[in-house]
Amino acid sequence: MSENNKKVGVYICYCGGNISDHVDVEEVRNRVEKMPGVTVARTNMFMCSDPGQEMIIEDLKSDKIDRVVVASCAPSLHEATFRGAIERAGSNPFIYDHANIREQVSWVHHGETATDKATLLIAAASAKSKLLKPLEPIRVEAKKHTTVIGGGIAGIKTALDIAQKGIEVALIEKLPILGGRLNSLDRLAPFGEKASDILKELLDPVLNHNAITIHTDSKIETIKGYVGNFSLIVTKKENNKDIKLNIETGAIVMATGSVSYTPLNGEFGFGQHEQVITLQDLITLLKENKSSGSSLEVNGKRIKNMVMIHCVGSRQIPGIHQPKENGQLNEYCSRTCCAALLNAANQIREKFPETGIYEMYRDIRTYGRGQEELYEQASKNKVVFMRYEADAPPVVSESNHSEYPLKVKITDSLTFNEVMDVPADLVVLATGIEPDNVSDIASMMKLPIGTDQFLLEVHPKLRPVEFSITGIFLGGTCQAPMDTGETCNAAGAAAVKASALLSKGYIELDPFVAEVNTDKCQGHGACIEACLKEGALTLTEVKIDGKIVKKAQVTAAMCLGCGACAAVCPKKAIDINGWALKQYEDMVDAIVSDGFAV
């Protein structure tokens, strides 16, 4: 059946005045009714209400229409609602398109122009809908097994949560031990739990869980396949021998974590003065410290004055901060260092009252629950706060004072830019978080990496633990700076997503993937060259009329549905189901012809 024979039903919503206050909905209906291919045009106060949906169902059942266009709010809100209504009418849910006449019309335009624009957007959706065809979700058998890459707190928590849902897990860690960065932390901000206690609580059940197989000292060599059916080759060191493992898995969770920023040589005197250390060094010192007096002692020396400098390796500004050798600047806030530094300062001030602390900050960002209290507590503990501007950072240099090896010069904006020299016998740099370099694994799976070098989810709010490649998830500080609590949240979310995906043993995927018109395909192979996902498109030899010819073939479960292939085919023999190039061409025709393109 050609697109000209389609019977389009258009359903226009008043949205209780949200739309109809600015768009003359009945006038739109009058215009739309006359458009080619539109057999039914109706309005309702709330199309998403039961009576509204019922109108669509009735028209489908009585065969008045075979394509549906709903003109209402943003499609993100009710696309699923209307697809559901169409399914209830016994029709295929993919014969539907949407015109966004609230967020993109009535809320931003007024009067006649709003009515006109709504008409044209419906005309475009109607033109598109004529080329929609019934689609079936792609069904893929899925192994009830997940591979978690990274054995830090994110990986451990993800593995445990998935295993508790009855799904097998392979937990892969490159180092000889599990636990990641928590192994080197002490009391965690803001509530002061011991990192080792938290780890133990999670590690005990992980080590004893039958469904979890742990591979430490292991490196990922290759990752192939697609959702439900990935295969990994992993090299594991055992008794000084390399063993190759094959892991067949249904889903993958990236929990590859982060590293602490290493200051450049000379940055705040780091590497030049032994008394300049990182926050991580200080935490290790505190963890192992046996000082019993009223002052903190480091290497046998009493610390009278300690200077802590915030934002080292974070919130870097082009033109002010020196990039690393690879040109990278960390322009983001590492989020965890303010609270961690204040936490350490409070511990020191409360245990060693003779050790004075000066915190030099750009901004204090104690954003989370319980963190502001740390800041208040630090003030009560008589920590002295001084504020510097990014372009006038504190300068650490040798002191000629007999008692203090160092001095830190600061232009303090809290005292109207007074310049002060603070004597110090220890300087602590609040070094931020950087993602661990996983570019090799990311390139194997074609995972996107953001400009900040962290792994990039599909959407930070709507799909925060998913990649666009179905079946691969992420959680924890490989994604962004997070504290332990936030990391566990993200890990839990990734675990739920992975478990839900694999729970049935098969997966139904969106059918919006490339489809080859084999009559038109001449086997040029341009689509394969343009394809962004290795293995999603292949040239296959087929026999037609006794001759062997080459044709492009799509592996639906691997196709991203981006359309890179459709743009380059000289014969227009490949397109994306539901989002076809031809549909866009027809939408443009509808827009330029004021709705009356056939």
Place this chain on the structure above:
Amino acid sequence: MSPQAKRQENKILILATETCAYPGADSVGQAHSTYPANTYILRVRAPVLFPESFYFDCFRKGISGIIVMSCGEECPYDGAYKALAKRLDAVYKKMKAMEIDLKRLRLTAICTVCNRAFLKEVNQMDQLVRELGPPQLEA
């Protein structure tokens, strides 16, 4: 069509990615920030779908300006943005040869909450197409 609509000859086509710019445009709506109504937003998965010819066809059909609102470097399809940028370079070269004002086609990145950037882009393009009028190309 109303007489007022007929005056609106300078149509702007906006190709907005479904994960970034399209919800970005919705966010502008939620803020009730008005912008010119001669803008027609089409939701796309990735603008890498469109071949060079699509842009010229649009100009030929009478579209005065096109804004590709992508996810930029934050594109969820690894490699798609690079391919898109390369394609648009080729489009610009041809536009130059055909003496079409290059400003009629704009590639930009709009996030889900980039309201100000969205408004700036559409207002700038609107001003431009008002000055230039529709492109004069043979059908």
